[in-house]
Amino acid sequence: MSNNNLVTELAGRLGGIAIVSSDITDDDLKGIDIESIIARIRNHFGRGEATAILTKELLGEIMKEKEEYPEQNKVEVVRSSDFKPVAKDIKEDFAIRNVDIEKTAGRVSDFAVFFNDRLKKIKAIISEGQNSRASGMVYNIENIKKYAGGREVVIAGMVYEKRVTQNGNLLVKLEDETGIATVIFNKPSKESSNIDNELWSTANKTINDEVIAVRGKISGPWVIARALIYPDVPVHQHKKTEDDIAIAFMSDVHVGSKLFVQKQFDRFLEWMNGKHEYMRGLAEKTKYIVVSGDLVDGIGVYPNQEKELAIDDIYKQYTELFNLFSKIPEYVHIFLLTGNHDAVQRAEPQPRLPGEFYKDFKLSNIHLVSNPGYVTLNGVRILGYHGTSLDSVIQGIPGCSYSKPEGAMLELLKRRHLSPIYGDNPIVPSKNDSMVIDKVPDIMHMGHLHKNGYTEYHGTLIINSGTWQARTGFQVRMGHIPTPAMLPVHETRHGVMSVVDFNNEFN
Ligand SMILES: [Fe+2]
Secondary structure (H helix, E strand, O other): OOOOHHHHHHHHOOOOOOOEEEOOOOOHHHEEEEEHHHHHHHHOOOOOOOOOEEEEHHHHHHHHHHHHHHHOOOEEEOOOHOOOOHHOOOOOOOOEEOOOOOOOOHHHHHHHHHHHHHHHHHHHHHHHHHOOOOOOOOOOOHHHHHOOOOOEEEEEEEEEEEEEEOOOOOOEEEEOOOOOEEEOOOOOOOOOOHHHHHHHHHOOOOOOOEEEEEEEEOOOOOOEEEEOOOOOOOOOOOOOOOOEEEEEEEOOOOEEEEEEHHHHHHHHHHHOOOEEEHHHHHHHEEEEEEEEEOOOOOOOOOOHHHHHHHOOOHHHHHHHHHHHHHOOOOEEEEEEEEOOOOOOOOOEOEOOOOHHHHOOOOOEEEEEEOEEEEEEEOOOEEEEEEOOHHHHHHOOOOOOOOOOOOHHHHHHHHHEEEOOOOOOOOOOOOOOOOEEEOOOEEEEEOOOOOOOOOOOOEEEEEEEEOOOEEOHHHHHHOOOOOOOOOEEEOOOOOOEEEEEOOOOOOO
């Protein structure tokens, strides 16, 4: 008998868009490309029907639509008078916050200052959350040593060590400014409650260098954990705008690569200019585009890359990128972050793209942003980050995978840090740890994994916008399947997200 894993995944991914009817089973979903069908379903329902239900019959129709898509959605090139870009009449309203990027010599003392800043900031977030939940103050680790066994305390610190003890329990050492505490998470037994099982599963997701809090009882030299508390984001209302506008998200454009999907990108440019009827209402509303890094493929990013380049000059790669973006109407404001393939320092946080790559353009609607960077658009706060750390998060946290980037992104949001595990991807140890998520974003947008993924958590919309590069040899070897040319577009007045698929011929 089927346990309906695919149905569960589909229902989770469609949260807020449609309810999956109980007559759909895994057998109905076998052998279909789940990403593509999710995009179709979102597009089918994404027009504001609050109580949409996906029945088996409707699923069949949508899948049929997909097969017949090129014919059914045959789009004529429309007359320019048919294109009514409402976004043109709406005044842009944006603010950019580039993060602090401060070079240091990378001495041991620099790292101490850097990690202390992380600890201080995230501990403050935890304390604020604890106070608002009225569930007790956070103790300094040194102070708990004076208390007798049995007393309940809450401590917060950076994970310094994690290992399994001889008895199969989990030992986690937490360090704050005052000392180190040894916390024990007991391995659950058959008689353990659901709460204990859940705590064990959460404790196993602990990663080095993250800042967490633990509620537990003092027992000799240990604290026996009762609860693990993430800094987390509070449940908040998803921010909406007065104006009926839309924000499009893209990442990993990789201009200059032989595998850059030029045809699909040209189709996107035509769409933005109102040349296609397909989802034209969204193109008319699109006021902003946020691009989360890997703007170009770069030079020398990995061994033998030159064999995979269509443009082997970094300046010419950026010239081509800006040529393409200059075809987007000027009333659309575009925010370009950097990524690990871009021509800036590899260590994060990364600065904005230097002006030398942009000097021949100076387009008034293009804005260069750091990685990570915050962009507030008509009051909607977007945290953009390329996502380089997602590789180490997927390696380090059980349950995370390359096929679900949104899951790994959610783990970062809960930890209020964009790159918690030190050592796997380079970080600049500056005085100010700019990778701390100090403000709660309305939208958190990343790329890097070349795979689209979406979810919503406590009112924050999480988007991974995939790529504009076809499957690389590296991805074939790793078994990763990218989702090129799928453009998530978020309508901010109604809080509806759609995905525009540029992989099919429109005419
Ligand atoms: Fe990339």
